Amino acid sequence: MGSKVGEKFPILRVDERFNVECVDDDDKWMPTKGHPYDCCWDVRARACDYAHVADEHYDDAKLKEENIFSFWPGETVLVKTGIFVELKPGWEIQVRPRSGICRFQGIMVKNSPGTVDSSYRSEVGILLYNQSQDEPFDVRYGDRVAQLKFARVPYVELDKVKEISRELDRGGGFGHTGTK
DSSP states (O other): OOOOHHHHSOOOOOOOOOEEEEGGGOGGGSOBOSSTTOSSEEEEOOEEEOTTSOGGGOOHHHHHHHOEEEEOTTOEEEEEOSEEEEOOTTEEEEEEEOHHHHHHHOEEETTSSEEEETTOOSOOEEEEEEOOSSOOEEEETTOEEEEEEEEEOOOOOOOOOSOOOOTTOOOOOTTTTOOO
16 A cells, blocks of 8 residues: 555645636646645746747747747746636745756746736746856746745835934845855
8 A cells, every 4th residue: 555645744734725727727737746845836838938039049840849949048938837826815926946957957037036926817927047158948848947935925014214223234235244
């Protein structure tokens, strides 16, 4: 008999549930976790918007025939994930890079962490940026390309004042304490 999640890992309490709509009602777009205790959900590449890719690098035939899209160093692509998420007020999704493609291929989420607000209801997209030195990066249809972190957002208000307290001001910033 196979091991059940509850036998190896204590089952965690579900704190919140959100509705996710998948393109074409296809479960392959549903975000997944690699392990029960992972804090992020992996999302997959469904389509690509080449708006910021140089014309000479765009290969429509490769995309249509092989379900592969490529982008070169310095280029950014908008990757569609095939999901629409209904967040409740007080929540956001943080879009983060996957560590493997970041470390080994130099692929980043350009505006990391990207934010999906609770009022956004369109298809979730990921801005991938190729920061490698000389290699194009191929994204295949269905590849896991980013991860989503669901996070609570505190409700705050801002008060305009003439001057803030400087009592706790430590000064410096931007690395002024060094690295050692």
